[in-house]
Amino acid sequence: MKTLKIIISTIALALVFGGCAYNFIVPEPTVNPDDPNAAEVSFSAEIVPIFASKCTGCHTTGKQLPDLTSDNAFSSLNSSRYVNKSTPASSLIYTKATGNHSATFTSAEAAKVLLWINQGAKNN
Template sequence: MKKLKLLLPIIILFITFSACKYDFILPEEIPVIDPDNPTAEIFGFAEYVLPIFNKNDNCTSCHKTGGQLPDLTTEKAYSSLNSARYINLSSPEQSKIYTHPLPGTSTHKHKKYTAQEAAIILAWIKQGAKNN
């Protein structure tokens, strides 16, 4: 039941999102991950998370070395994020790197994640927020 509660919002998000999806804009699906499934796809930091920050200077236009914290550049992003300020492994949904730029919130006055990016960040944290 607890697991169902956890999965339900993800599934609803997935359905809502895929219902109005345009393939030419969003070619990829929102990942639905089950942290208890050992064969689940791994959302590694280098392959999945860093590009969200760096691609087209998405976040690094401001979150760069000497700029706004956290430093999200390739060289510094992991060490900059690897603290209780940004990552909460016991309640991944409360991690600031996930909640602050979450779509539909007003905490971050700047760029927000797309639904897919948010799901990837959350998946990465649920899988242990490793430097992988």
């Protein structure tokens, strides 16, 4: 009887503490780059961190152009070489990192970068 109680309480405890332990992986929401009503993308708060996490190992001051470090990213990209405001999807900063490159954007990051260019590639 005692053994049974121990078994039952062990199972009950396991259910209480272990039963509901899910690890939710919340997918990154993907913006629609063509949505004219989309919230404004912030270059400093949303784009620069993408560069910092996957690009600045190479694209840093004094190394590979464009310099994508937080202090220099905007001025480096503020040129028709990297940003094509009339045809945003052909911007080099977008095509490079969505093509066959050392590091690439996730689809959510790519959508955000494209939306930023569609919104005028502002230094915001």
